[in-house]
Amino acid sequence: MKSALYSHKDFLFNTTETLIAGDRIFVGNQQDEFALGGLLNKGDRILLLGLGYGGSLRSLLIGNQNVEITAIDYNLNSLNACKLLMDDIFPTLNSKIRYIHGNAAHFSDLIDGKFDVICIDLYNSTGYPEFVFNHAYWEMVFESLHDTGILLINSWGLPTHLSPLKGKTVHIRLLQSLSNTFKSVYALPYRRCTTFILSKKLVKPKINNFKITNNVCELDGIILNLFPLRWSHADLITIPSIDCSLVSGEQNKIYSELELRWEVFLKNLNSALKECGYKKIENNELKQFVYDPIRATEVTELLLLQSKPEAFFIPVAIGTYAFYDSAGLEWYINWILTRGEKLIRLNEKWFINIILWQCLALMTNPFTKCSNRINDIDFWLRNKLLNEDKLKNTRHLTRIK
Ligand SMILES: C[S@@+](CC[C@H](N)C(=O)[O-])C[C@H]1O[C@@H](n2cnc3c(N)ncnc32)[C@H](O)[C@@H]1O
Numbered sequence: 004m005k006s007a008l009y010s011h012k013d014f015l016f017n018t019t020e021t022l023i024a025g026d027r028i029f030v031g032n033q034q035d036e037f038a039l040g041g042l043l044n045k046g047d048r049i050l051l052l053g054l055g056y057g058g059s060l061r062s063l064l065i066g067n068q069n070v071e072i073t074a075i076d077y078n079l080n081s082l083n084a085c086k087l088l089m090d091d092i093f094p095t096l097n098s099k100i101r102y103i104h105g106n107a108a109h110f111s112d113l114i115d116g117k118f119d120v121i122c123i124d125l126y127n128s129t130g131y132p133e134f135v136f137n138h139a140y141w142e143m144v145f146e147s148l149h150d151t152g153i154l155l156i157n158s159w160g161l162p163t164h165l166s167p168l169k170g171k172t173v174h175i176r177l178l179q180s181l182s183n184t185f186k187s188v189y190a191l192p193y194r195r196c197t198t199f200i201l202s203k204k205l206v207k208p209k210i211n212n213f214k215i216t217n218n219v220c221e222l223d224g225i226i227l228n229l230f231p232l233r234w235s236h237a238d239l240i241t242i243p244s245i246d247c248s249l250v251s252g253e254q255n256k257i258y259s260e261l262e263l264r265w266e267v268f269l270k271n272l273n274s275a276l277k278e279c280g281y282k283k284i285e286n287n288e289l290k291q292f293v294y295d296p297i298r299a300t301e302v303t304e305l306l307l308l309q310s311k312p313e314a315f316f317i318p319v320a321i322g323t324y325a326f327y328d329s330a331g332l333e334w335y336i337n338w339i340l341t342r343g344e345k346l347i348r349l350n351e352k353w354f355i356n357i358i359l360w361q362c363l364a365l366m367t368n369p370f371t372k373c374s375n376r377i378n379d380i381d382f383w384l385r386n387k388l389l390n391e392d393k394l395k396n397t398r399h400l401t402r403i404k
Pocket residue numbers: 020021022034052053054055056057058059060075076077078081105106107108124125126127132
């Protein structure tokens with residue numbers, strides 16, 4: 004393939020931390036969101052705390068390849084494995100990456116100078132490291148960021164349909180820890196993760212003009228071109244002052260909260276099913292519901308009309324099942340193509356950032372066989388959405404033929 008960003012080897016690597024495909028950069032995972040770093044700031048110094056096996060590296064390079072990434076992880080084995088993988092699969096990119104073995108709790112002792120973009124992706128199989136809930140930590144991050152810098156945080160926890168930014172949740176505790184230091188926070192939902200985007204300024208950071216070159220494959224080019232649209236719908240978050248000090252960042256506690264909220268979710272979903280004339284379902288029937296386009300679309304459209312977060316269950320489930328059992332999920336793409344115009348009118352922000360974005364995740368996910376449908380979605384978007392005046396800022400972007 005065309006550039007250093009791709010591998011001609013048939014490479015696919017998947018662990019709980021990392022998903023890497025040789026033939027594409029965007030893979031339908033939260034790590035894709037880090038592309039916003041290069042789009043919101045054209046600077047050349049990026050700091051990544053939480054390298055894993057390097058799934059985020061190429062997302063950070065796609066908007067701007069003239070950068071140097073300093074990547075820190077305390078797991079020496081995965082750090083070394085990442086270095087070797089990159090050397091073998093994307094050899095010319097390795098010169099842009101500085102690998103540091105160390106504890107992100109004290110990252111300022113391991114680096115020199117300030118950064119244009121800092122990405123934080125630090126939860127692991129036990130949950131969040133406790134230091135991310137300390138105000139002092141965010142002051143250290145603030146000090147390491149240039150005045151025009153961008154901070155991106157991957158906050159894992161409750162899925163979008165369980166309202167992760169409402170009530171006492173780990174996401175809110177994290178936001179409260181940094182709210183003394185960073186004044187404005189934007190959020191983008193992504194299945195079980197929410198990406199927080201912060202800067203030192205009070206005004207919303209702008210996406211720089213960019214031009215997609217033939218360094219980028221068509222699939223990635225189409226997705227990259229849609230980031231300005233996604234960003235234009237990013238929410239400014241008001242951080243609630245409820246006391247979240249006792250909310251734990253341990254993974255098992257996050258799962259307990261998820262179970263509690265799941266009961267309410269199922270009750271509300273069942274009310275919507277009943278309103279549409281369908282039978283009540285149990286947890287073990289949810290998968291059948293996801294693979295049943297008639298019930299799934301009817302109920303989701305009703306929930307959208309009622310502005311209920313349970314409407315996000317189907318997009319979240321589609322993006323999740325894409326990894327395990329993608330045959331039978333194609334209906335979701337057809338639903339967008341046929342009903343998208345109506346859905347946008349119900350709630351444009353939800354449509355773009357949740358419903359459409361998980362459709363793109365389904366198509367880019369290397370385990371599905373849907374990537375060939377990207378041109379249908381691209382064509383549809385160009386005709387139905389991107390020609391509207393208010394969205395014309397995305398039009399001047401050139402995409403590869
Ligand atoms: C979710 S994974 C990162 C995934 C990665 N960004 C990717 O896309 O491939 C979290 C990583 O943070 C690392 N980590 C957790 N706590 C850490 C700490 N205190 N210092 C350094 N690394 C840490 C873990 O070893 C793990 O590799």
